[in-house]
Amino acid sequence: MKEDITMAKLLKTTFTLFLALAFVFSFTSCKKEKAESSSATSSGNVSEAWIWEGPDYETLKENPGKAEITISNPTGVLAKVIDSGELIIGTSPDYPAAEFVDAATGEVMGCEILLAQYIANSLGVELKIETMDFSAVLTALDTGKIDLAISGFGYKEDRAEQYELSHGYEAQSSVSHHTLVVRADEIDQYNALSDLSGKKIDAQASSLQQMYVEDQIPNADLQLITSLDQGVLDLLADKIDAIALDATTAKNYAEASNGQLVSLYTEKEIEFDLSMYSDYAGNVCAAKKGETQFMEVINEIIDQVLATENYYEEYNLYATYYYAACEAAGISPEEE
Structure with a gap:
């Protein structure tokens, strides 16, 4: 009898896990299918309740823009980035629409990825993306594996004590x-x-x-x-x-x-x-503690992204990134 009960529990647990795995797979596949047909509004793969009519993700990826900045006497990480010609960011791509992996191509996408490319363009360097678990991203800053952490981070007091945090950025109030x-x-x-x-x-x-x-x-x-x-x-x-x-x-x-x-x-x-x-709305980028010059430049760049009013209709540039990334991920933004 005990063996029968144990076997029944095992079968139930196995079946439940199978359903759970099927759900996660279907969620990923759904995002993939919607992303592949996002430009075809009659396909049925994009929510009929929400359709993004602005520039699509591929268009923004090709030309995310750049800020006009002047850098004098760079030091620390900023000097390293400029001298190497490469900005290395760390991210955990499991948080659409901020950062996610396209199931068809394996490409890391998202509104924060477009922001990272904008930052790299503004610095005149190439962008390199290192993916890792969310809990490992800030550790990668400490070890010098990455230059900048961009992974859906919000302001936390203890985080601000340990890292240089950027100005906040957000696309809409609902993400708060x-x-x-x-x-x-x-x-x-x-x-x-x-x-x-x-x-x-x-x-x-x-x-x-x-x-x-x-x-x-x-x-x-x-x-x-x-x-x-x-x-x-x-x-x-x-x-x-x-x-x-x-x-x-x-x-x-x-x-x-x-x-x-x-x-x-x-x-x-x-x-x-x-x-x-409430004083710390939106997401933030993080840099190693003490890299104040680097973060000052990052903040100058972010401020220009947010100040780009009416980039598409009433949306600033970061909001445009966000909605295009939602469309690419096959998800709809939360409506108020």
């Missing part, structure tokens, strides 16, 4: 919503963040979501992961109760889950309170 994804059949359990107290919650190590869970759901059983795909596998296999992530990514994972997962922000407007962090 952060929430959780839960199983659809458990949605009735949750009406506020406090209902997640004591629950097992996945968040990427060193991410903003880790900080939000620690600050606002202090009794949660926080599990740190290296990728959001791992969180999806954990959630579908009943290993955890929720995943913490931004609202746009939450919505897209939920839409790709065939009704198995839901976003608490979309369904019940449950989100983390970001008012205590």
Whole structure:
């Protein structure tokens, strides 16, 4: 009898894992299919509720633009970048539309990748992209493996103490919503963040979501992961109760889950309170501590990206990058 029960559990676990893997694969394939046909609005692969009519990703990749800057007497990492003719960035490409891997070509894409190319163009150097787990990106700065970390980072006080952080940049206010994804059949359990107290919650190590869970759901059983795909596998296999992530990514994972997962922000407007962090809106780049000249130049470049008003209709250049990257990834931005 015990052996029968054990075998039944094993079969159930194996089947659940198979379904989870199939979901993650279908989510990736869906992004691939939508990206391949994104220019054909009648194909049915791009959400009919949202269509980007601005410049597409390939057009922006060919000519992302550049800032007009003057560099005098470069030192440190800035001198190294200019002398070598190469800017090396580190990123974890599992966070569409900021950075992701095209399933068809293996190319690293995203709005932050376009920003990185803009920065490299402004410095007059080539761009080299090093991919790694999210938790390894900042470590790569410490060891000198990369020059600049661009991987969906937000401002954190302890992060600012250890690294030089850039000015913030964001495409729209909706990316400043952060929430959780839960199983659809458990949605009735949750009406506020406090209902997640004591629950097992996945968040990427060193991410903003880790900080939000620690600050606002202090009794949660926080599990740190290296990728959001791992969180999806954990959630579908009943290993955890929720995943913490931004609202746009939450919505897209939920839409790709065939009704198995839901976003608490979309369904019940449950989100983390970001008012205590309001002075630091948007994502930031990071450089090694002490590289102030390098970061001053990066900030000058970023300021010009954000100041490029009406690049396409009412959008500045970074917002244009963002929406084009959403289209390329086959996802729709979160609507207010």
